[in-house]
Structures are given as C-alpha cells and as structure tokens.
Amino acid sequence: MSGGKRKKKEAASTAGGKRGEDVQERLKPVFGKFRGGEEELIPVLQAVQAELGFLPDEAMREIARFTRVPESRVYRVASFYAQFRFKPIGRRHILVCRGTACHVRGAPKVLEEIERLLNIREGETTEDMEYTLETVACIGACGLSPCLMIDRKVEGKLTTKKLEAIFKKDAGK
Numbered sequence: 001m002s003g004g005k006r007k008k009k010e011a012a013s014t015a016g017g018k019r020g021e022d023v024q025e026r027l028k029p030v031f032g033k034f035r036g037g038e039e040e041l042i043p044v045l046q047a048v049q050a051e052l053g054f055l056p057d058e059a060m061r062e063i064a065r066f067t068r069v070p071e072s073r074v075y076r077v078a079s080f081y082a083q084f085r086f087k088p089i090g091r092r093h094i095l096v097c098r099g100t101a102c103h104v105r106g107a108p109k110v111l112e113e114i115e116r117l118l119n120i121r122e123g124e125t126t127e128d129m130e131y132t133l134e135t136v137a138c139i140g141a142c143g144l145s146p147c148l149m150i151d152r153k154v155e156g157k158l159t160t161k162k163l164e165a166i167f168k169k170d171a172g173k
C-alpha cells in the first residue's frame with residue numbers, strides 16, 4: 001500500500017471476554033517471574049508491556065489484581081512515565097528527532113513530510129498497523145541532523161527526497 005493511502009488508527013483496545021482470557025494466558029508466565037507485591041509495580045508494568053507491546057485495559061486490571069494495587073493507581077503510575085503506552089504500536093516504529101540541532105536543520109519539515117506521506121499525525125499509527133509516528137528529544141546523532149530512527153536504525157541528513165525513498169522502499173516490503 002502506498003503511504004498516501006494509509007489512514008490513521010483511532011481506537012485502542014476493545015474490551016471482550018475472549019481477549020481478556022488471551023491476555024490472562026499471556027500474562028501467566030510474566031507474573032510467574034514476580035512475587036506480586038506493590039513494590040514490583042513498575043517492573044511488572046515493564047514486563048507486561050514487553051510481552052504485549054502496550055498496556056491494554058485487560059492487562060491493567062490483571063496487574064492491579066496481581067500487585068494488589070488499586071487499578072486507579074496503576075493507571076496513575078503508568079501514565080506518569082512516558083515509556084508506557086496504552087495503544088498498540090505499528091510494526092515499524094518511527095521516532096523523529098526534535099532536539100535543537102535537528103530542529104534548526106528542519107525537523108519540523110521532516111515531521112510534516114512524514115505525516116503527509118503516511119497520512120497520520122504525530123502519536124498515531126497507520127490503520128494497517130505498519131507505522132507508528134512519534135517524536136523524541138535527541139537521538140544522539142546530532143552530526144547527522146535532521147534525523148530520525150526507524151526501528152532503532154538512524155536515518156540522517158534527511159531531505160524530502162530521502163524521506164520519499166525511505167517510505168517508498170518500506171512500502172514495497
């Protein structure tokens with residue numbers, strides 16, 4: 001599918017019995033590595049996210065039960081840390097650098113161009129779940145600015161042409 005035809009993905013998770021059971025099954029071995037105490041809340045959140053890719057409502061309920069922390073607090077704690085996400089992410093994860101060096105060399109244009117190519121906005125995922133587009137402070141490759149990371153690989157000295165080539169190549173995969 002070409003980038004321009006991609007549509008944004010709005011909804012996150014839908015609650016459902018079957019899905020709840022699936023989550024429970026997948027979390028059994030994850031919880032097996034912990035004792036189930038309140039002090040383990042953050043490591044448990046991290047381990048669950050590593051297993052599921054994000055933290056759906058069903059998992060948050062299970063975490064609350066397992067750690068014996070009220071669900072509202074589990075949400076509060078998870079929301080406090082940027083590392084936790086409540087929506088599934090795409091197969092390919094794009095992080096556009098918005099650090100100073102990249103900013104002065106055109107990061108806002110880069111972001112705009114990717115939004116145009118994928119037809120999504122920052123923070124969204126394409127409907128086909130191929131790409132999630134996010135920004136990040138500095139990816140430590142300032143000499144290559146403006147740059148981005150796609151699946152942890154840095155692409156630097158970005159131009160409109162280069163971006164088109166990157167996403168065209170990806171679309172053909």
Ligand code: FES
Binds near residue numbers: 099100101138
């Ligand atoms: S500012 Fe973009 S890599 Fe450092």
